[in-house]
Amino acid sequence: MAIAAALTGSFMLAEAIGGFLSGSLALLADAGHMLTDFASLSLAWFAFRIARRPADWKRTYGFDRFQVLIAFVNGIALIAICAWIMVEAVRRFNSPVEVMGTPMLVIAVLGLIVNIAVFFVLHSSPEQNLNMRGAILHVLGDLLGSVAAIVAAIVILTTGWMPIDPLLSVLVCLLILRSAWYVTSQSGHILLEGAPAGVDIREIERDLPQSVEGVLNVHHVHAWAISEERPMVTLHARLAEGASTDITVRAIKARIAERFAIDHATIEVEGLHCADEAMKRAS
Known part of the structure; x- marks a missing residue:
């Protein structure tokens, strides 16, 4: 988790700068995902550390619930970012923005490489609870965002059709939202003391x-x-x-x-x- 946070945080700045310079919403969207990923991965790492603490007289069940709280926060953050990207995409459909295809393509390819590395680092972990799934979901969203940015850059370079950038950004958000809602609802269910899955x-x-x-x-x-x-x-x-x-x-x-x-x-x-x-x- 710490390795994934370091890789994500280091590339987030480069992608944000590239997004501003190229004018690409897809890159900015991916940088926004990476910003929340860096925060969520850091919090998830912290949650794993806290969860190892033994129970005490104040917290008789220990600190395991902290991981569920972080998963809930990560899910809410993903939904909020997707909502922002969709609003911005609608604005760009109405007022198209010129996007520089070449720097967008280079940064998106580098972002894809970093996101694939982070995804495999997390996926190889034996921990596969809600906290880890929430973190993996964030990174998967970044990975899809990088793919969308690459496709958008290629379309812009070959055809000059600018609406592809916000269009693919919306598509990625829709793909992420379903899983984000699952993590949020499941963690919220646990926080509300709901019955465990499969228990009636x-x-x-x-x-x-x-x-x-x-x-x-x-x-x-x-x-x-x-x-x-x-x-x-x-x-x-x-x-x-x-x-x-x-x-x-x-x-x-x-x-x-x-x-x-x-x-x-x-x-x-x-x-x-x-x-x-x-x-x-x-x-």
């Missing part, structure tokens, strides 16, 4: 009484995730009379891990009455 608490309520001996009823089920890799669940389980608490709780945990791929489960065991419901009635 209604299914947990139905499954456990049928599959675990001694369980009569399951309720007050809550499932969420600290990060993509750390799903969790809490629930109340009413046990049959005479059922062994230790054995049944172990069986519930094993079933949840096997059936729903959740290794962290907190079980509150009940007899005839739910303590929470009794407290509600009493109040």
Whole structure:
């Protein structure tokens, strides 16, 4: 992640200068992506460092959620940049700007080489969570932006048709937006304590009484995730009379891990009455 940030940041300045000199929106758009990439890659690197810190008395689950927060910020940044580029593209359709094809082509080719190198550096990482996918998405957007700039430069040099520059910029934005929305929505879902992907608490309520001996009823089920890799669940389980608490709780945990791929489960065991419901009635 640090290598990718250094490569991206070093070329971003050259591309921004080239975009201003050539008048190319495609290059400026790509430089804008690279600016956010440099920031997002740096933040993602920082998030990985922070996430390694152990839990303490204030943050009992540790710092894994920080990576999800950074992924959310990266997704929002991508959507905002795409919106800016589209507005600028509409303006250029109405008022075409002269673009210098040759410097645009040279800088775009160099940018493509850098972006390919950064993409492979990130893609080779064993970490493939939302934070890493958000960073890869930023770089993929840069890579597509460089390809679009190359195509636009060739069209301008061969035909002189200037609208190709904003047209391809809009196309790249549309390709990026879908994935940017996915990263943003998924990270937002985790931040809002949504149920992990593939976990339906209604299914947990139905499954456990049928599959675990001694369980009569399951309720007050809550499932969420600290990060993509750390799903969790809490629930109340009413046990049959005479059922062994230790054995049944172990069986519930094993079933949840096997059936729903959740290794962290907190079980509150009940007899005839739910303590929470009794407290509600009493109040």
